[in-house]
Amino acid sequence: MARPLDKKGILLALAMGIIIFSFGGWDYLILMLIFFSFALLVTGYEHGIKREMGIYEHERGWENVLSNGLLPSILAVLSPYVGPVPFIASVAAITADKFGSEIGVLGGNPISLENFKPAKPGQSGAVTVMGTVASLAGGTAIGFAAMYVFNVNATTGLLIGVAGFLGSIADSAFGVPEEHGIGTKGTTNFLCSLVGALIGYFLIK
Numbered sequence: 001m002a003r004p005l006d007k008k009g010i011l012l013a014l015a016m017g018i019i020i021f022s023f024g025g026w027d028y029l030i031l032m033l034i035f036f037s038f039a040l041l042v043t044g045y046e047h048g049i050k051r052e053m054g055i056y057e058h059e060r061g062w063e064n065v066l067s068n069g070l071l072p073s074i075l076a077v078l079s080p081y082v083g084p085v086p087f088i089a090s091v092a093a094i095t096a097d098k099f100g101s102e103i104g105v106l107g108g109n110p111i112s113l114e115n116f117k118p119a120k121p122g123q124s125g126a127v128t129v130m131g132t133v134a135s136l137a138g139g140t141a142i143g144f145a146a147m148y149v150f151n152v153n154a155t156t157g158l159l160i161g162v163a164g165f166l167g168s169i170a171d172s173a174f175g176v177p178e179e180h181g182i183g184t185k186g187t188t189n190f191l192c193s194l195v196g197a198l199i200g201y202f203l204i205k
Contacts, residue, residue: 104131139164
């Protein structure tokens with residue numbers, strides 16, 4: 001069975017896990033583990049079809065770990081000053097993006113956000129109806145989990161889900177310049193988490 005991360009990816013993930021636990025505690029680490037579990041689940045979902053399409057990423061490297069985990073790690077360190085919501089919202093955003101990208105390629109006709117014309121499955125800057133719905137489900141799943149892990153109220157949990165969804169939409173928008181060589185998948189993932197975190201910090205109380 002293929003590993004979800006290569007050796008460098010595993011080491012970086014462990015280092016980030018230690019940082020998140022050291023500064024945020026169990027609640028923060030548990031939420032990241034929930035994200036990781038969801039990521040494994042949706043990445044492996046219908047992996048045979050994705051492999052035939054040539055878009056199955058069975059083993060990711062340190063760059064992917066860094067782009068998804070850097071901001072949550074920083075926000076765990078800053079948690080005494082900014083509170084937990086920006087961290088939770090950033091995790092909701094990367095989860096929403098993971099759901100959207102891994103499930104969205106399996107159905108529907110991708111549309112480019114650049115010109116609203118048909119695009120190839122898996123193309124950066126393109127969306128499908130299935131991927132959009134999946135993104136909302138991913139963000140909402142983290143908002144729901146936060147109600148139990150962080151004991152946030154239902155309204156906050158719902159808003160966190162929305163923040164995650166909007167972060168995923170931003171990821172798709174940032175994918176347009178990525179297709180033209182401006183930025184990489186890593187920078188797009190980081191900006192996705194940043195949008196979620198900023199919405200969490202400024203708009204969710």
